[in-house]
Amino acid sequence: MIPQKQLEMVRMGLRNLVGYPMRTVLTMLGVVFGVGSVIAMLALGAGAERELLKEIGRLGIQNIIINSIKPEEPDTSSQRSNWISSYGITFKDHRQIVDTIPGIEKALPVHVSKKTVWQGSKRVEGTLYAVTPEHLDMFQLNTSVGRNLTHLDDEKLSRVCVVRSGMLTELGIFQDPIGFPLNIDNETFYIVGVLLDDSFLGYARKALSVDAKSSEIYVPYSTALRRHGTRSITRRSGSTEATDVELNQVVISVTDLDQVLVTARMLGSLLERNHPEKDYELVVPLEVLSQRQKTQQVFNMALVAIASISLLVGGIGIANIMLATVTERTKEIGVRRALGARRRHIIAQFLTETTTISTIGGGIGVLVGIGLVQVLTFFTGWSAAITLSSVALSLSISMAVGIVSGIYPARRAAGLDPISALRHE
Amino acid sequence: MKAPIISLQGVHKYYGEHEPRLHVLKGIDLDVADGEYVSITGTSGSGKSTLLNLLGCLDNTSKGAYLLNGTDVSSYSDDELSKIRNEDIGFIFQSFNLIPQLTVFENVQVPLLYGTRSIASTTDLCHQVIESVGLSDRSEHRPSQLSGGECQRVAIARALINDPVLLLADEPTGNLDTDTGDEVLALIDDLHQQGRSVVMITHDPDVANRSQRRVDLRDGIIVEAGAA
Known part of the structure; x- marks a missing residue:
C-alpha cells in the first residue's frame, strides 16, 4: 500500500x-x-x-578512603573514666601504604579533632580538619573569598585556616574576614579564606565524615599536628574522655581507574594485618557507586x-x-x-x-x-x-x-x- | 450481439454442507450483454438477494460457473473477489450505505482506498463524479445533512468512481418517495444511455418496466425472462 x-x-x-x-x-x-x-x-x-x-562522583571514583573508627569496647563500665582510647590508622600505616602499595598517585593524611573556637566572647564548637592542600583540590573545596591552603603554609607551619561562611556568622564576624584571628584551642590561627557555600551530599558526607557544614575549619596538616598533636580531650558531664587517633582518614588516589578494586583489596589486606581489631573502614566510592x-x-x-x-x-x-x-x-x-x-x-x-x-x-x-x-x-x-x-x-x-x-x-x-x-x- | 458481460451457467447455491441443506438457487442460466439494462424481480424468498450476492461477487456459487466479463470468478478467493468488487462492480443499495462519519467527498473516495491508484491523482475525478450526480455544492456535507435522494446520488457517485463494468442496484428506490425515486431511476437511465450495463433487483413492477429486460425469479429458478 x-x-x-x-x-x-x-x-x-x-x-x-x-x-x-x-x-x-x-x-x-x-x-x-x-x-x-x-x-x-x-x-x-x-x-x-x-x-x-x-x-559519589564528588568523592572521586578513582579514590579510596580509609576512615578510623572507634572499635566496640567489650566492657566499658569497668574502664577508668579518664582512659585514653587509642585506635585507628597510624602514621606507620600511612608510610607502609605509600611505600608498599603500587599504583598510588597520592595518599593524603587527614586528622580530625573537635575544638572550641573563640572569637572575643563568642564560642563555637568546631571540627578541625588538618589536611594537605591537595585534599582541598581533590574534593573541590574552593574558596569564595581569600585563598586556599598552600604547600608553603604546610612547610612554614603557618597558623592559617579556611572556614565556612556559617562560622563567621556564628562568631559575629561581619567585616572582611581575611586576616582575622581565631582562637582555636588556645592557639591563634588567621583566616586566609572562606569556602564556597556548597556541602557534601548524603553518602559523600558520611564517607568523608564531614558532619555539619558550618563548623568545618581546614588548617594545614603539619601546623595542626605541631600545635595540637594527635590527642584530643573531650569533657562531658563529669567524665573526661581522651582519645589518641594518629590519622582519622587517609584519602588514596589510584593512578589507573582499572586498578581501583585491586588496590582496594591490597589495602584491605595490609590494614587487616596491622589492625586485627578492625578499627578502620575502607570506603571505595567506585564499588559503592556500582x-x-x-x-x-x-x-x-x-x-x-x-x-x-x-x-x-x-x-x-x-x-x-x-x-x-x-x-x-x-x-x-x-x-x-x-x-x-x-x-x-x-x-x-x-x-x-x-x-x-x-x-x-x-x-x-x-x-x-x-x-x-x-x-x-x-x-x-x-x-x-x-x-x-x-x-x-x-x-x-x-x-x-x-x-x-x-x-x-x-x-x-x-x-x-x-x-x-x-x-x- | 455483444459478448455477455455476465454469464451464469447452471448456477446453484445452497447453504450447509450436509442434507438437508437450504437450496436457494436451483440452476440459473442468465446472460447479460454489455450495455444491457436488466431487472430481476421476484417475491421475498425467491432467491433475489442470493443472486445479487453472487452477481456482486460477495459470495461464491455452490455449483456452476459465473463468468464476469469473460472470466470465471466462481472459484475466486476472498481477496480476488474483493479486487473484482472494487474494480468491476458498482453497488447501489436500498439503504444507501454511506459511512455516516465521512463527508460526501470522502464517501466517494472510499473505494479508491482499496485500489491501486493514488489518492492525490484521483481528487479531480472525485469532484467530476460528484458533479455528474449534481452534488458539487454538497461535497463537504455529512450524509445526515442530506435528503434520501441526495444520499442515493452520493451512493451512485461512489459506485461510479472506479468506472465499473457493471452497476448492481438493489432496490435503489425502496427507501425513497415516488418523486425522488423517479429522479434516481432517471439518473440510472442516463447511465444506461451512456452505455453502462445495469442489473437492478426490485419487487416493484413499475420500476422493473424501465429496464430493457425483466427476469422473474421464483423459488430459485427463472420462470420468465423477456422484454419488459
Missing part, C-alpha cells in the same frame, strides 16, 4: 475518533495515565541516579513495572471499546467489504485507529508525566530528570499497546461475513 493511502486512513480514522469525542477521551485515558506514570517514574529514577552520581546503581536500577525497574500495569489496563480499555465499536460498525465494515476492502484493509483500518488513539494518548501522557514531575519536584524537592529516551520509550510502548490491543478487535472485524455485515442493522 502507498504510504499516502495510509495517511488517508489515519485521517479517516481520526475522523472516527473526532466523531465520538467523549468515547475517544475515555478510551485514551488509560494510556494517558499509564504513560504519564511511566514518564514520572523514569524521571524520578533518573533524578535519583543523577543525584547519586553527583554525590552497588547503588544496581539497587537504583532494580528500584527503577520495579517503579516502571508498576507504572506499566496502568499501561496494560489502558490497552485492555482500548481493546474493550474497540470490540464494542466493531459490533457497532458492523454495517460500515460490510459496506467497505462490498466496495472492495480486503480483510487486511479492515485489519489495517482498525489497527490504525487503535494505534492513533494510543499514540495520541501517549503524547498527552508524556505531557501529563512532565506536569506530574514538575508538581512532584515542586512539592517534595525530589530530584527528577526527564530523559529523551524515557519519552521515546513510552511513546513506542503506547504505540505497541495500540497495535496489540487492536489485533483482536481488528481480526474480529475482518472475519465478519460481508453479506451478513451488510444486512446488519
Whole structure:
C-alpha cells in the first residue's frame, strides 16, 4: 500500500475518533495515565541516579578512603573514666601504604579533632580538619573569598585556616574576614579564606565524615599536628574522655581507574594485618557507586513495572471499546467489504485507529508525566530528570499497546461475513 | 450481439454442507450483454438477494460457473473477489450505505482506498463524479445533512468512481418517495444511455418496466425472462 493511502486512513480514522469525542477521551485515558506514570517514574529514577552520581562522583571514583573508627569496647563500665582510647590508622600505616602499595598517585593524611573556637566572647564548637592542600583540590573545596591552603603554609607551619561562611556568622564576624584571628584551642590561627557555600551530599558526607557544614575549619596538616598533636580531650558531664587517633582518614588516589578494586583489596589486606581489631573502614566510592546503581536500577525497574500495569489496563480499555465499536460498525465494515476492502484493509483500518488513539494518548501522557514531575519536584524537592529516551520509550510502548490491543478487535472485524455485515442493522 | 458481460451457467447455491441443506438457487442460466439494462424481480424468498450476492461477487456459487466479463470468478478467493468488487462492480443499495462519519467527498473516495491508484491523482475525478450526480455544492456535507435522494446520488457517485463494468442496484428506490425515486431511476437511465450495463433487483413492477429486460425469479429458478 502507498504510504499516502495510509495517511488517508489515519485521517479517516481520526475522523472516527473526532466523531465520538467523549468515547475517544475515555478510551485514551488509560494510556494517558499509564504513560504519564511511566514518564514520572523514569524521571524520578533518573533524578535519583543523577543525584547519586553527583554525590559519589564528588568523592572521586578513582579514590579510596580509609576512615578510623572507634572499635566496640567489650566492657566499658569497668574502664577508668579518664582512659585514653587509642585506635585507628597510624602514621606507620600511612608510610607502609605509600611505600608498599603500587599504583598510588597520592595518599593524603587527614586528622580530625573537635575544638572550641573563640572569637572575643563568642564560642563555637568546631571540627578541625588538618589536611594537605591537595585534599582541598581533590574534593573541590574552593574558596569564595581569600585563598586556599598552600604547600608553603604546610612547610612554614603557618597558623592559617579556611572556614565556612556559617562560622563567621556564628562568631559575629561581619567585616572582611581575611586576616582575622581565631582562637582555636588556645592557639591563634588567621583566616586566609572562606569556602564556597556548597556541602557534601548524603553518602559523600558520611564517607568523608564531614558532619555539619558550618563548623568545618581546614588548617594545614603539619601546623595542626605541631600545635595540637594527635590527642584530643573531650569533657562531658563529669567524665573526661581522651582519645589518641594518629590519622582519622587517609584519602588514596589510584593512578589507573582499572586498578581501583585491586588496590582496594591490597589495602584491605595490609590494614587487616596491622589492625586485627578492625578499627578502620575502607570506603571505595567506585564499588559503592556500582552497588547503588544496581539497587537504583532494580528500584527503577520495579517503579516502571508498576507504572506499566496502568499501561496494560489502558490497552485492555482500548481493546474493550474497540470490540464494542466493531459490533457497532458492523454495517460500515460490510459496506467497505462490498466496495472492495480486503480483510487486511479492515485489519489495517482498525489497527490504525487503535494505534492513533494510543499514540495520541501517549503524547498527552508524556505531557501529563512532565506536569506530574514538575508538581512532584515542586512539592517534595525530589530530584527528577526527564530523559529523551524515557519519552521515546513510552511513546513506542503506547504505540505497541495500540497495535496489540487492536489485533483482536481488528481480526474480529475482518472475519465478519460481508453479506451478513451488510444486512446488519 | 455483444459478448455477455455476465454469464451464469447452471448456477446453484445452497447453504450447509450436509442434507438437508437450504437450496436457494436451483440452476440459473442468465446472460447479460454489455450495455444491457436488466431487472430481476421476484417475491421475498425467491432467491433475489442470493443472486445479487453472487452477481456482486460477495459470495461464491455452490455449483456452476459465473463468468464476469469473460472470466470465471466462481472459484475466486476472498481477496480476488474483493479486487473484482472494487474494480468491476458498482453497488447501489436500498439503504444507501454511506459511512455516516465521512463527508460526501470522502464517501466517494472510499473505494479508491482499496485500489491501486493514488489518492492525490484521483481528487479531480472525485469532484467530476460528484458533479455528474449534481452534488458539487454538497461535497463537504455529512450524509445526515442530506435528503434520501441526495444520499442515493452520493451512493451512485461512489459506485461510479472506479468506472465499473457493471452497476448492481438493489432496490435503489425502496427507501425513497415516488418523486425522488423517479429522479434516481432517471439518473440510472442516463447511465444506461451512456452505455453502462445495469442489473437492478426490485419487487416493484413499475420500476422493473424501465429496464430493457425483466427476469422473474421464483423459488430459485427463472420462470420468465423477456422484454419488459
